[in-house]
Structures are given as C-alpha cells and as structure tokens.
Amino acid sequence: MNIKNSARFELAIGILIFSLLAVLMLSFGVGAVRLSSMDVISALVDDEAKNWQRSIIWDFRLPRVLLVSLCGAALASAGVGFQGLFRNPLADPYVVGASGGAALGATLAAIFRFSDYPISLGLGALVGSLLAVLFVFMISEISSFGSIAGILLAGSAMSTMLSAVVTLLLLLNDEVLHGIYAWLLGSFSSANWSQLKQTCILAPPGMICTWLMARSMDALASGEESAHALGLNLRKARLIIVLGSSMATAAAVSVSGIIGFIGLIAPHLARALIGANHKSVIPVSMLLGSLLLLVADDLARTLMAPLEMPVGIFTALLGGPLFLYLLQKGGK
Amino acid sequence: MPILKACDLSLAYKNRIVVKDFNAAISKGNIVGLIGPNGSGKTTILRAFSGLIQPIKGTIDIDGKQLSSLSARKRAQMIGWVPQRERLAWPLTVGEVISLGRAPHRGWMLPLTKDDHLVVEQSLSLTDLIGMADRKVDELSSGEFQRVLIARALAQEPQLLLLDEPTSNLDIHYQIEVMDLVLRLVKKKEISVVVAIHDLAIAARYCDRLVLLHKGEKICEGTPCDVLTTDNMKLAFNVIANLYRDPYHQWAISARNGCG
Numbered sequence: 119m120n121i122k123n124s125a126r127f128e129l130a131i132g133i134l135i136f137s138l139l140a141v142l143m144l145s146f147g148v149g150a151v152r153l154s155s156m157d158v159i160s161a162l163v164d165d166e167a168k169n170w171q172r173s174i175i176w177d178f179r180l181p182r183v184l185l186v187s188l189c190g191a192a193l194a195s196a197g198v199g200f201q202g203l204f205r206n207p208l209a210d211p212y213v214v215g216a217s218g219g220a221a222l223g224a225t226l227a228a229i230f231r232f233s234d235y236p237i238s239l240g241l242g243a244l245v246g247s248l249l250a251v252l253f254v255f256m257i258s259e260i261s262s263f264g265s266i267a268g269i270l271l272a273g274s275a276m277s278t279m280l281s282a283v284v285t286l287l288l289l290l291n292d293e294v295l296h297g298i299y300a301w302l303l304g305s306f307s308s309a310n311w312s313q314l315k316q317t318c319i320l321a322p323p324g325m326i327c328t329w330l331m332a333r334s335m336d337a338l339a340s341g342e343e344s345a346h347a348l349g350l351n352l353r354k355a356r357l358i359i360v361l362g363s364s365m366a367t368a369a370a371v372s373v374s375g376i377i378g379f380i381g382l383i384a385p386h387l388a389r390a391l392i393g394a395n396h397k398s399v400i401p402v403s404m405l406l407g408s409l410l411l412l413v414a415d416d417l418a419r420t421l422m423a424p425l426e427m428p429v430g431i432f433t434a435l436l437g438g439p440l441f442l443y444l445l446q447k448g449g450k
Numbered sequence: 451m452p453i454l455k456a457c458d459l460s461l462a463y464k465n466r467i468v469v470k471d472f473n474a475a476i477s478k479g480n481i482v483g484l485i486g487p488n489g490s491g492k493t494t495i496l497r498a499f500s501g502l503i504q505p506i507k508g509t510i511d512i513d514g515k516q517l518s519s520l521s522a523r524k525r526a527q528m529i530g531w532v533p534q535r536e537r538l539a540w541p542l543t544v545g546e547v548i549s550l551g552r553a554p555h556r557g558w559m560l561p562l563t564k565d566d567h568l569v570v571e572q573s574l575s576l577t578d579l580i581g582m583a584d585r586k587v588d589e590l591s592s593g594e595f596q597r598v599l600i601a602r603a604l605a606q607e608p609q610l611l612l613l614d615e616p617t618s619n620l621d622i623h624y625q626i627e628v629m630d631l632v633l634r635l636v637k638k639k640e641i642s643v644v645v646a647i648h649d650l651a652i653a654a655r656y657c658d659r660l661v662l663l664h665k666g667e668k669i670c671e672g673t674p675c676d677v678l679t680t681d682n683m684k685l686a687f688n689v690i691a692n693l694y695r696d697p698y699h700q701w702a703i704s705a706r707n708g709c710g
Contacts, residue, residue: 123543123584205539334558337550339539347500347533348606349526349554393586394540 127398130391134405138187141412145183146175148416150424182309185317186415186429187408189306189374190384192321192366194407197381198388198400199328199363200251202335203356204258204269208444210381211247211367214273217378218280219243219250220364220371225284229291240320243368250276251360281376304377304430306415313373320369325404327362331355332396339394377430379437380407386440410436451514453478453610453642454499459508461494461666468494469666472508476610481636481643483653485677486663487687492646493534495663496612499644500531513609526554530603532596534615538587544598545583548573551605569605576638577601577631593624600631604639611635613645617652625649629656654678654693654701662686674701 146158151174153161161168161175193211200209200216211217223246224239254276258268301308334355337345346352370377384407388399414432421427452475461469469491476482484492497503499510501517510517512528520528530551538547551573552566562570574580577597587595596616603611613632617625633656636643647653653660654674662670662677664686670677675693683691683705691705 202539207539330559333550333553336542336546337553337558339542340536340547340550341533341538343497343502344531344533344536346502346522347526347529347531348550348602349523350558351522355558389540393546394542395546 123393123395123398127392127402130398130402131405134402134409138405138409138412141409141416142183142187145186145412145416146179149174149179149419150426178309181311181314182306182415183412185309185314185373186306186411188314188317188321189370189377190380190407190409190411191404192317192325192370192407193377193380193411194384194403195325195328195400196363196366196370197407198385198396198403199331199335199359199366200381201385202331202338202396203359203363204255205338205341206269207386208382208441209269209273210379211363211370212277212376212378212381214269215250215254215276215280216247216364216367217371217376218277218284219246219248220368221376222246222250222280222284222287223368224372225287229287237316237319239372240316240368243372244320244364246280247364247368247371248360250280251364255356255360301375303428304375304433305418305426305428306374307426309373317369317373320365320372324362324365324367324369325400327358327365329397329400331359331362332400335359335396375428375430377411377433379433379441380411383433383437383440384410386444452476453513454644455511456495456499457509457511459495459498459505459510461491461498461503462506463494463503467506467666469498469663472666472668474661474668474671476642476644478609478642479636479640480658481632481645481656483657483660484644484646484663485648485650485653485660489665490663490686491666492663493614494666496531496614496644496646499610500529500612501525523554523557526606526608528609530606530608530611532599532603532611532613532616535619536595536599541586541588543583544579544585544587544590544601545570545574547587547598548579548583548601548605551602554606569607573601573604576604576635591624592619593621593627596620596624596628597631600628600635604635609641611641611643613643615646615648618648625652632656650678650691651701651703654703678703 143155147153147155153171157171161171197210200211200214201207220243223242227238227242254272257272334350337348337350342352384403385399387406388402392398392402415429417432418427418429454476456472456474459469459472460467472495484495486492498505548570549562552562556562556566574583577600579597579601587598616628620628629652632643635641657674659672660674660677661668662682669686670682678693680691683689689705689707691703693701693703696702
C-alpha cells in the first residue's frame with residue numbers, strides 16, 4: 119500500500135471508529151425507556167446512579183449493544199470472506215446458504231437440549247454453516263450456469279430448503295418454538311451477557327482467520343490459474359476462508375438468527391471507500407457492519423416502541439435494493 | 451544445464467490426450483516460441499510447465515529439480531506465469547496486483563518488507579509502468595494490463611517466464627511493445643522465456659528457437675529459419691508460406707491457403 123492509499127485507509131478507519139462510538143452512545147439511550155446521554159454516562163460510571171437506570175444499562179443495553187456490534191462485524195467479515203472465496207460480489211452469508219445452515223444447526227442443538235451448554239448452539243451453527251457452504255461450493259463448481267448464477271441458484275435453493283426444515287422442526291417441537299420464534303426472524307431482543315460470551319468464543323477467531331487470508335483473497339481475485347501460479351495452495355486457502363467465514367456466521371446466527379444483507383452491504387461500501395485491497399477492506403467492512411447493524415437495531419427498538427420489530431426487517435429494507443442494483447449491473 | 455527439461459511428456463484433459471511424448475530443453479537466456487495451429491497443444495504444454503496440470507507420463511525438470519517435487523511456493527519462486535487474459539473479481543490497483551508477485555518470497559500473511567517494495571518498484575520501471583501504481587486495473591488499456599501481468603510475474607523474480615499468447619489481444623503497436631519488453635527483460639535480467647504464440651512473423655522475429663507442434667506432437671525444433679520452412683508450414687498449417695527478410699531486415703512471412 120502506498121502513502122496516498124494508506125492515508126485514505128487511516129482516515130476511513132478514524133472516521134468510522136468515531137462514528138461507531140457516537141452511535142454506541144446513542145444506542146444506550148434509545149429503546150422502550152429513553153435515557154439522556156447524561157443518564158447513560160452516570161449509569162455507566164457512577165455507583166450512586168438510580169438503580170433502575172443502572173439495571174437497564176448494565177443488564178440489557180450494554181450486552182445488547184456490544185452483541186449487535188460484534189455480530190455486525192462478524193457478518194461483514196463473513197461477507198468479505200464469501201465474496202472473496204466465490205469471486206462473486208453478490209455472495210454473502212445468507213446468499214451462499216451459510217446462515218441457513220447455521221440456523222438449522224443451532225435449531226437442532228436447541229431441540230436436542232444441548233443448549234444447557236452455552237457453546238453448543240454456536241458449535242451446532244458452525245457445523246451447519248460449514249456443511250451448507252461446502253455443498254453450495256461443490257454444486258456451483260459443477261453447475262452449467264457459470265459461477266455467478268450457479269452460486270446464486272444453488273445458494274438460494276439451499277437457503278429455502280434449510281429454512282423450510284427449520285420451520286418444520288420447530289412446528290414438531292412446539293415447546294422449543296416459543297423461545298426460538300423471535301430468534302428465527304433475526305432479532306437481538308433477548309440479548310444478554312451469556313449470549314455475548316458465546317459470540318466472543320466464535321466471532322473473533324473467525325474474523326482473524328479471514329483477516330489472515332487477506333492477501334490470499336487478493337490473489338484469488340485474479341482467478342484460480344494465476345493464484346496457483348503465484349504459489350497459493352488453493353485448497354488450503356479456500357478451506358481456511360470457509361472456516362473463518364463460517365465461524366463468524368455461526369457466531370452471529372446462533373445468537374441473533376438470520377440477519378441478511380449486512381454481509382453484502384458492508385464490503386461493498388468498504389470497497390467504494392478505500393479500494394479493493396482485502397487488507398483494508400476487511401477492517402473497514404467490520405466497522406461498517408457494526409455501524410449499520412447498530413443503526414438498524416436502534417430503528418427496530420424505537421420506531422414502534424415499546425414494541426420491538428425484528429432487526430432483519432431493516433437490514434433487508436436497506437440491502438434488498440442494493441442487491442437488485444448489483445444484479446442488474448451484471449455483478450460487476 | 452538447461453533451465454527446463456521435458457522428457458517424454460504426455461498431457462491429457464480428463465481422458466483426452468492432448469500432447470504426446472514431448473521432449474524439450476530450454477537453455478538459459480533463450481526465448482523459445484511454441485507455435486502450431488489451434489489445438490496443437492501449445493497452451494497445454496505451458497500449463498504443464500507452470501505446474502497447473504500434472505503430466506500423465508514423463509517428467510519436467512526445472513533447474514535440475516523435478517517440478518512435481520517442488521512446493522507451490524518454491525515453484526512460484528522459479529517460474530512466472532503470464533496468462534493470456536485475466537479478469538479480476540475486484541479492481542485492485544496496479545501496485546497491489548504487482549505486489550502479489552512477492553507472495554512466493556514473503557508468504558501469504560507477513561507484511562511486505564522494504565526489499566519487497568524495491569522489487570515491486572523495479573518491476574514497475576522495467577515494464578514502463580512508473581507513476582501508474584495507483585491506477586485501478588479496470589481503467590487500463592489491454593496493452594497496459596498485459597504489462598501489469600508481466601510485471602507481477604517479474605516481481606516473483608523467476609528464472610523462467612511463461613507467456614501464453616501475450617500478443618493475441620493486442621493491436622500491432624502493443625504487440626511490438628510487449629515483445630520488445632520481453633526481449634529487454636531477457637537481456638537485462640537473464641531470464642529464460644517460453645512463449646506460446648500464434649503470430650508466426652512475431653515468433654520469427656523475437657524467438658531464439660521455435661518448437662513447431664502439430665496435433666500434440668513436436669514436428670520440428672530449431673532456429674526460426676530452420677523451422678518455418680515451406681514444407682513444415684504445409685504440414686502443420688496446410689498453407690503455402692514463404693519466410694523472408696523485409697526491407698528492415700526483420701523476418702516476415704507471406705502465406706496462402708494450400709488447397710487453392
């Protein structure tokens with residue numbers, strides 16, 4: 119990276135971190151009960167603050183806001199990973215079937231009562247996500263539609279099938295259904311510290327894996343033959359990318375259900391801001407993912423307060439049009 | 451010792467044999483052209499030399515070591531590959547694309563060092579791309595992009611450079627420019643080049659030796675003058691051809707279809 123590009127990157131990172139902090143502060147205040155920023159600060163730092171305010175902040179909003187940021191970053195890094203892996207700007211955890219696989223895995227773990235062990239939902243989600251992605255990858259490799267259409271078709275067929283299986287399983291196990299329904303629509307309404315802990319186990323390793331593969335993904339962008347000629351071990355590189363992206367997807371899906379489009383929008387905005395070099399795209403995407411998901415979650419909490427809407431609705435409203443725009447551009 | 455030696459090489463896609471019992475030795479500092487009609491196996495041989503496909507029979511030795519025994523990284527340190535065309539999934543900049551050529555030396559995770567950046571700078575200047583490092587590759591002309599691909603291969607600091615039809619997408623100006631560049635590189639960096647090439651006049655002008663292929667078999671090898679004979683042209687291309695020196699003392703070729 120040369121001086122001009124690196125200055126641009128640093129500027130983008132600086133602005134994004136600043137915006138993220140601002141939105142974080144804002145997110146503490148909004149919700150069913152509105153708190154002023156003074157209330158928020160005093161509840162955070164002052165032991166003498168009103169008890170109910172401290173409880174709202176410490177028991178509900180702090181874990182929720184942290185969880186949302188982490189999930190946003192995880193989904194964004196998974197999006198970069200899947201786009202790099204499939205060389206496809208339309209890929210994201212939802213489109214390639216990873217989210218659907220993760221949801222099925224987590225549902226199975228919940229039904230079989232593994233959920234007494236907090237990490238089991240995440241592991242179930244990881245296994246489901248890995249299997250779904252590998253399957254879609256194999257199908258798209260041998261499909262006759264060309265790679266971009268092949269992935270979209272295989273991925274959407276896979277996602278539809280998986281969500282049908284999840285719905286069926288939940289109908290057959292209606293005592294689980296009750297707790298899991300909001301989760302299925304994509305929501306952080308039940309966010310708590312133990313969910314945050316669970317996400318912390320899977321999300322950071324997944325994001326680090328993806329970041330370590332940055333240069334490999336730059337090489338993959340040139341196509342298989344050139345990547346091979348540059349000495350990249352394709353099989354190993356792809357496996358690590360799939361693993362990292364699936365871990366990040368599983369981390370998010372196992373606590374918040376299927377939230378679409380963050381993994382699609384964030385990398386695109388990042389590329390528009392600082393270029394296509396993955397070493398820069400990954401951190402910038404992660405910050406953007408946090409930021410976008412926080413804003414979406416704030417909207418979900420406030421627009422119909424005290425009722426909450428599933429956050430997935432807002433990410434879909436943001437991301438759906440972008441997806442269609444990219445599709446009509448021919449996936450360029 | 452030749453830089454590359456191929457012994458009894460047979461190559462196949464799935465079960466279809468494309469190249470049969472091919473032998474060749476590429477001397478250091480030479481430009482060797484693979485010529486022949488479409489489907490004669492030129493590109494397939496290059497792909498085997500680059501390790502992209504495994505021979506079903508025979509061996510390839512690079513600098514005395516068997517190609518298949520080298521790690522991907524070691525191989526990429528010795529052999530640079532310039533594809534005929536390439537479509538990047540995302541528009542990296544010229545500098546970023548060329549930097550990828552340092553991966554065989556630096557690995558895929560460690561940051562590039564000062565030395566690496568120096569090599570990238572040299573590759574930029576050898577290919578006449580100085581000042582273009584920040585340009586996005588999707589804004590380049592096809593001639594410029596071809597030079598970027600060559601620069602990336604040069605950044606690998608290879609001993610052997612493989613070029614697949616480097617001139618086929620270019621107009622005549624860029625064809626000459628790219629081949630002049632290859633010639634300069636061979637002289638300056640003392641690397642060897644194997645190039646698959648369609649244009650016989652360009653092949654005759656720039657290559658030290660030519661290998662003529664027909665239906666996957668070598669039918670002749672030698673200097674352009676030895677290879678581009680009327681008989682060979684009739685046999686391989688079914689044309690009646692004439693190799694001659696033009697007024698600038700460059701090789702030129704005239705041909706008409708043999709059946710007429």
